[in-house]
Amino acid sequence: MVDWDLAVSLGTRVAGEGPAVTRDEAAAAVAELRAGAERSTGLVREFTGLVAEERTAPVLVVDRAGWVQANADGFRTVLAPVIETLTAKKAPGALSQAIGSKVTGVEVGGLLGFLAGKVLGQFDPFHAPHGRLLLVAPNIVHVERELPADPTDFRLWVCLHEETHRVQFTAVPWMRDHLFAQVEALAATMEPTVLLDDGFKRVVEAIKQGPGAGSLLDVVGSPEQKEILDRVTAVMSLLEGHADVVMDGVGPAVIPSVAKIRASFDERRKGVGSLDRILRRLLGLDAKMAQYRDGARFVRGVVDKVGMADFNAVWERPENLPTPAEVAEPDLWVSRVL
Incomplete structure (x- = not known):
């Protein structure tokens, strides 16, 4: 159903190489x-009380092409239940005719x-055996x-956020299986005919509706699918908000310019041009920004009331x-x- 080699090749070309740097700067x-990633492990443990074995999940510093390849591999794993379900419900020949792997x-x-x-940065929980x-x-x-930001400060700030995700999944080993089970539940609800016949029309309509419309998931999801997606969104809000709380809680003690970085970064999260805003909405990135905000409010609300130790019951x-x-x-x- 998906030509993964083509996806990686095209994705790499679309991504480009990024800013010009010298070999020494790189x-x-x-x-x-x-x-920064190694230093963050102890800082996250001390702040959260979550204990994860060190070096259970490798740290990979990658370029854009490396990220594309890693996520194509991840998509292949995560989408496997969806593809299996669609293939079982409709003959492969008909699927190829309707969509085509290319x-x-x-x-x-x-x-x-x-x-x-x-x-x-990104923690990939589905990469065997413990994520990366x-x-x-x-x-x-x-x-x-x-x-602009101080490079040393900004790099550690990013590492704190992403290392928190590594700790979440390695200190809470059931989290990976729980999320994958939601993907399997979503796959079980999918009907190829509805997806193929109605999906494109609803996406086009969402684009026409402008900023008030939902993401692609909103416009193609059935009520049952939206219920599953709501559960996943709540979990992702917890994970993203928790990481934001950690990076802001640890930051002042180890990152001198953290207040300036946070203010500038929050402004940048809003998106820039109109095309960027449309793509962000359709891809659900606006919802992801809300996850940071809502999740952080939840974590702070609970921690302020009962403390971090009791919050960790989550x-x-x-x-x-x-x-x-x-x-x-x-x-x-x-x-x-x-």
């Missing part, structure tokens, strides 16, 4: 990011290419120049994860879980 950035390869490649120029942490050096250099089992309503009202989570 080597210095890579070394500083590696050191077409979907182009679509995935375009998506990866766009995102490869935006992402600073990706730091995209050219994008980090590009943003620190654009803000990591004990899947039943303790917040619902969408609880993300919006932390007191509901405190009443239910604690």
